[in-house]
Amino acid sequence: xxxxxxxxxxxxxxxxxxxxxxxxxxxxxxxxxxxxxxxxxxxxxxxxxxxxxxxxxxxxxxxxxxxxxxxxxxxxxxxxxxxxxxxxxxxxxxxxxxxxxxxxxxxxxxxxxxxxxxxxxxxxxxxxxxxxxxxxxxxxxxxxxxxxxxxxxxxxxxxxxxxxxxxxxxxxxxxxxxxxxxxxxxxxxxxxxxxxxxxxxxxxxxxxxxxxxxxxxxxxxxxxxxxxxxxxxxxxxxxxxxxxxxxxxxxxxxxxxxxxxxxxxxxxxxxxxxxxxxxxxxxxxxxxxxxxxxxxxxxxxxxxxxxxxxxxxxxxxxxxxxxxxxxxxxxxxxxxxxxxxxxxxxxxxxxxxxxxxxxxxxxxxxxxxxxxxxxxxxxxxxxxxxxxxxxxxxxxxxxxxxxxxxxxxxxxxxxxxxxxxxxxxxxxxxxxxxxxxxxxxxxxxxxxxxxxxxxxxxxxxxxxxxxxxxxxxxxxxxxxxxxxxxxxxxxxxxxxxxxxxxxxxxxxxxxxxxxxxxxxxxxxxxxxxxxxxx
Amino acid sequence: xxxxxxxxxxxxxxxxxxxxxxxxxxxxxxxxxxxxxxxxxxxxxxxxxxxxxxxxxxxxxxxxxxxxxxxxxxxxxxxxxxxxxxxxxxxxxxxxxxxxxxxxxxxxxxxxxxxxxxxxxxxxxxxxxxxxxxxxxxxxxxxxxxxxxxxxxxxxxxxxxxxxxxxxxxxxxxxxxxxxxxxxxxxxxxxxxxxxxxxxxxxxxxxxxxxxxxxxxxxxxxxxxxxxxxxxxxxxxxxxxxxxxxxxxxxxxxxxxxxxxxxxxxxxxxxxxxxxxxxxxxxxxxxxxxxxxxxxxxxxxxxxxxxxxxxxxxxxxxxxxxxxxxxxxxxxxxxxxxxxxxxxxxxxxxxxxxxxxxxxxxxxxxxxxxxxxxxxxxxxxxxxxxxxxxxxxxxxxxxxxxxxxxxxxxxxxxxxxxxxxxxxxxxxxxxxxxxxxxxxxxxxxxxx
Numbered sequence: 007x008x009x010x011x012x013x014x015x016x017x018x019x020x021x022x023x024x025x026x027x028x029x030x031x032x033x034x035x036x037x038x039x040x041x042x043x044x045x046x047x048x049x050x051x052x053x054x055x056x057x058x059x060x061x062x063x064x065x066x067x068x069x070x071x072x073x074x075x076x077x078x079x080x081x082x083x084x085x086x087x088x089x090x091x092x093x094x095x096x097x098x099x100x101x102x103x104x105x106x107x108x109x110x111x112x113x114x115x116x117x118x119x120x121x122x123x124x125x126x127x128x129x130x131x132x133x134x135x136x137x138x139x140x141x142x143x144x145x146x147x148x149x150x151x152x153x154x155x156x157x158x159x160x161x162x163x164x165x166x167x168x169x170x171x172x173x174x175x176x177x178x179x180x181x182x183x184x185x186x187x188x189x190x191x192x193x194x195x196x197x198x199x200x201x202x203x204x205x206x207x208x209x210x211x212x213x214x215x216x217x218x219x220x221x222x223x224x225x226x227x228x229x230x231x232x233x234x235x236x237x238x239x240x241x242x243x244x245x246x247x248x249x250x251x252x253x254x255x256x257x258x259x260x261x262x263x264x265x266x267x268x269x270x271x272x273x274x275x276x277x278x279x280x281x282x283x284x285x286x287x288x289x290x291x292x293x294x295x296x297x298x299x300x301x302x303x304x305x306x307x308x309x310x311x312x313x314x315x316x317x318x319x320x321x322x323x324x325x326x327x328x329x330x331x332x333x334x335x336x337x338x339x340x341x342x343x344x345x346x347x348x349x350x351x352x353x354x355x356x357x358x359x360x361x362x363x364x365x366x367x368x369x370x371x372x373x374x375x376x377x378x379x380x381x382x383x384x385x386x387x388x389x390x391x392x393x394x395x396x397x398x399x400x401x402x403x404x405x406x407x408x409x410x411x412x413x414x415x416x417x418x419x420x421x422x423x424x425x426x427x428x429x430x431x432x433x434x435x436x437x438x439x440x441x442x443x444x445x446x447x448x449x450x451x452x453x454x455x456x457x458x459x460x461x462x463x464x465x466x467x468x469x470x471x472x473x474x475x476x477x478x479x480x481x482x483x484x485x486x487x488x489x490x491x492x493x494x495x496x497x498x499x500x501x502x503x504x505x506x507x508x509x510x511x512x513x514x515x516x517x518x519x520x521x522x523x524x525x526x527x528x529x530x531x532x533x534x535x536x537x538x539x540x
Numbered sequence: 541x542x543x544x545x546x547x548x549x550x551x552x553x554x555x556x557x558x559x560x561x562x563x564x565x566x567x568x569x570x571x572x573x574x575x576x577x578x579x580x581x582x583x584x585x586x587x588x589x590x591x592x593x594x595x596x597x598x599x600x601x602x603x604x605x606x607x608x609x610x611x612x613x614x615x616x617x618x619x620x621x622x623x624x625x626x627x628x629x630x631x632x633x634x635x636x637x638x639x640x641x642x643x644x645x646x647x648x649x650x651x652x653x654x655x656x657x658x659x660x661x662x663x664x665x666x667x668x669x670x671x672x673x674x675x676x677x678x679x680x681x682x683x684x685x686x687x688x689x690x691x692x693x694x695x696x697x698x699x700x701x702x703x704x705x706x707x708x709x710x711x712x713x714x715x716x717x718x719x720x721x722x723x724x725x726x727x728x729x730x731x732x733x734x735x736x737x738x739x740x741x742x743x744x745x746x747x748x749x750x751x752x753x754x755x756x757x758x759x760x761x762x763x764x765x766x767x768x769x770x771x772x773x774x775x776x777x778x779x780x781x782x783x784x785x786x787x788x789x790x791x792x793x794x795x796x797x798x799x800x801x802x803x804x805x806x807x808x809x810x811x812x813x814x815x816x817x818x819x820x821x822x823x824x825x826x827x828x829x830x831x832x833x834x835x836x837x838x839x840x841x842x843x844x845x846x847x848x849x850x851x852x853x854x855x856x857x858x859x860x861x862x863x864x865x866x867x868x869x870x871x872x873x874x875x876x877x878x879x880x881x882x883x884x885x886x887x888x889x890x891x892x893x894x895x896x897x898x899x900x901x902x903x904x905x906x907x908x909x910x911x912x913x914x915x916x917x918x919x920x921x922x923x924x925x926x927x928x929x930x931x932x933x934x935x936x937x938x939x940x941x942x943x944x945x946x947x948x949x950x951x952x953x954x955x956x957x958x959x960x961x962x963x964x965x966x967x968x969x970x971x972x973x974x975x976x977x978x979x980x981x982x983x984x985x986x987x988x
Contacts, residue, residue: 083869460925
């Protein structure tokens with residue numbers, strides 16, 4: 007086919023040149039990054055507090071000024087001009103460079119924190135040392151690589167959040183949602199846990215000490231929440247600790263199902279979640295890079311549900327490993343726990359197969375049955391094999407491999423490092439077990455849908471292109487069908503970029519939510535009936 | 541097995557093919573000279589603007605056609621031999637058909653302006669036009685100014701495209717106000733303002749006289765009937781489109797401006813049908829024009845003709861009129877009939893509301909004799925198609941519509957609503973005391 011090859015055109019480029027102020031803003035931001043980089047190479051700054059403040063202020067200031075120049079002199083509206091012409095947002099040279107740099111950062115962060123200056127038992131050096139004053143001011147403790155990461159993460163969500171607020175200043179849904187992720191990141195993920203660390207050892211906690219706990223970060227995204235050391239921490243910390251443990255369990259089994267029923271999984275994925283928060287702000291310039299093919303969708307379904315099975319097995323094994331056998335000591339024993347898990351999973355499985363079977367593709371049914379049998383067989387192991395190993399593997403092996411493969415490599419190195427190459431929601435789409443569980447509820451048991459406005463779709467493809475989750479929105483819209491997909495995080499961008507006002511995110515009645523009728527209004531009524539006959 | 545040949549792979553032809561495939565196992569061949577695969581014509585602008593790549597405006601992945609057993613042929617149909625039921629593609633390859641669907645769309649109008657065929661003068665309709673635009677106006681250095689002739693939907697889209705690359709644009713519009721042959725005055729005025737605030741040099745009531753060439757036969761300037769000479773490197777000819785049917789002359793198929801069809805979309809020759817932009821009804825249907833170069837019309841005709849071809853002969857009966865467009869940043873939707881000054885019926889009365897600051901407005905048309913609701917135009921406010929379709933079918937009166945306007949709102953969640961202001965103004969203009977009802981999920985989704 008004769009597609010016009012832009013890279014070969016000598017002149018066919020749009021004006022993507024930065025104006026003078028944007029160049030200065032870029033310099034300021036780079037200056038902030040340079041301070042951090044120099045610190046990482048062990049340049050010792052005399053007044054750490056001052057230099058850290060300078061670095062973070064420059065990064066935020068540079069980003070905000072750059073965005074201001076980019077959007078505020080233009081009329082409110084969709085700002086996607088030239089997106090596919092720019093090297094950074096078009097998987098071009100700068101996109102790959104950014105991807106490599108980010109990936110490198112994650113590898114160092116997860117596996118070689120000593121290169122960032124982490125010193126155990128003594129004063130930190132390098133860039134982690136630079137963050138010591140801030141960490142001490144908040145929690146009283148020296149910084150760790152996770153504190154540095156958390157701070158930069160929050161800075162990114164705030165600075166790029168402001169950019170996003172200006173880019174979509176005509177769209178109130180986008181704005182409120184962005185305020186929400188900025189708030190939850192700053193308060194719940196960053197400040198509250200740091201302050202809570204000050205309570206450790208105090209009388210409020212009966213002298214116990216709480217594990218670091220971002221309250222909105224629930225299992226299974228927070229896959230380590232029910233590990234032995236954390237449970238001990240919770241239980242040793244008096245009523246507050248106990249309340250937090252109960253909240254952790256309730257958020258999985260009560261709070262999130264109710265909210266997902268009412269609003270869809272967007273209440274979490276694009277309003278609260280930290281991963282989602284970064285994807286929606288710093289990751290926004292890369293949202294169109296997600297793969298929309300049917301092939302990608304098939305890979306997605308298998309990979310993400312395998313992660314759910316993995317995390318369920320791993321968590322069960324870990325909890326199993328620290329429970330006792332003696333019912334007289336504590337009511338929850340290894341056996342009761344396993345029976346409980348088996349009953350819960352069977353209940354879900356039976357309910358789905360009995361009532362929702364028709365909504366599944368054939369391979370999804372096979373997958374569900376297969377995984378169910380595997381989990382049950384592994385659970386049964388406990389009762390047949392006597393004591394010792396559960397699930398063929400040692401729980402510690404499972405935990406370590408999950409933490410390495412999924413927790414570090416998938417969610418960090420690939421999920422965020424590859425933003426400029428694979429799009430901004432790779433982790434959320436292919437890996438996040440939380441997204442899978444919420445998505446399962448959203449698809450089968452929720453009021454949320456994206457309504458297609460009758461016959462107004464012109465198949466232009468803006469919705470599909472800008473869907474960060476790789477949903478082919480147009481495929482539904484052009485048939486007049488509502489979009490009810492488990493992966494939809496409800497970011498609302500499809501609705502925003504639609505030039506004809508075809509899409510609306512809304513919570514409505516369950517009846518008629520999944521429009522298997524293809525209603526294309528404007529046509530002959532009798533014909534519509536014929537077309538809708540299956 | 542029957543051979544169905546469809547000439548043209550636009551929305552009309554492809555919709556017909558999809559529905560024939562749903563209903564039957566007939567052999568389907570789609571012939572196109574334009575592209576290998578179906579794409580959304582209305583989205584061409586976004587490719588130039590860098591919102592999408594060309595592959596993104598193709599609604600189906602490339603494997604779709606083979607999987608659904610549709611044969612795609614790239615070539616130009618040069619001759620239709622209705623006696624032998626045979627087509628010639630590119631003057632050489634012969635194809636036999638049992639049934640033929642003509643869905644060849646339109647071509648840009650050229651009204652015999654001097655210089656209209658110079659290098660740098662072009663329309664905007666096809667993929668080839670888009671490629672040509674990349675040559676004629678790749679950036680503001682190569683194209684220091686563009687002049688657009690013709691104030692319709694394609695003209696304003698072309699202006700938006702060129703502005704996305706910072707190319708200065710002069711926009712010549714024959715009418716005294718933008719698109720006021722279709723839009724009522726208030727709306728048309730608002731769009732004039734919006735065009736100008738996007739730094740487009742809008743010249744109303746101005747006609748093109750001549751396009752002047754340089755010594756290499758390229759566009760150098762245009763002159764207008766106001767006596768101005770405007771230097772430019774590109775001229776966009778966007779004064780409407782007309783059916784692309786020249787290749788059928790002498791074939792025996794009855795032609796007017798387009799291919800003449802009856803209400804069953806059949807031409808005068810048995811087993812030959814025409815749909816989409818290129819079809820011309822013998823008599824207009826309702827308030828519609830005999831030729832409707834509209835995306836939605838092509839789609840509806842495609843669905844209809846598929847039924848007929850698969851043995852269920854069915855009349856083309858379009859429902860209530862609807863349409864949409866986007867003028868730079870302002871979305872436009874219309875349901876039912878609202879006419880501009882020129883086409884306004886004698887029984888038609890308008891209620892117009894415009895926001896004091898924002899670029900938002902609506903116009904509601906109703907029958908002043910019996911208060912029957914006729915239609916609505918909305919700018920910057922999205923409306924629910926299903927609701928207006930229902931109200932038009934139920935023949936609601938205008939008071940009912942004003943009272944329940946909240947039900948029809950389709951703006952994203954948390955958007956500010958203006959129903960109260962709108963109804964208040966309606967009450968004060970017509971001396972009524974209608975209360976705006978709160979949005980009701982029950983009414984919208986018809987739950988009882």
